[in-house]
Amino acid sequence: MNWREKITVEPLVCHGKACIKGTRIMVSVILDNLAEGINENEILKSYPSLKSEDIKAAISYAAELSRERLVSVPELS
Numbered sequence: 001m002n003w004r005e006k007i008t009v010e011p012l013v014c015h016g017k018a019c020i021k022g023t024r025i026m027v028s029v030i031l032d033n034l035a036e037g038i039n040e041n042e043i044l045k046s047y048p049s050l051k052s053e054d055i056k057a058a059i060s061y062a063a064e065l066s067r068e069r070l071v072s073v074p075e076l077s
Helices: 027-035 040-046 052-068
Strands: none
8 A cells, every 4th residue: 555645735735734635534534533443434434535545545654654753652650
């Protein structure tokens, strides 16, 4: 999966946030839904313009970002 084929960042669309190409659906919205436990089929029903490949692209994009930046995670005691 090459997320670059599915995701775009345009300054005049959704304030420059990463979106699925041809939509105004932000990658963060897809990831938030997945994080809340909403399954792929439910997301696709809620956003009919999305395809399964778009959700996979959002996950791949997030994985790429996680390799680029360090996020502070509190240590467990």
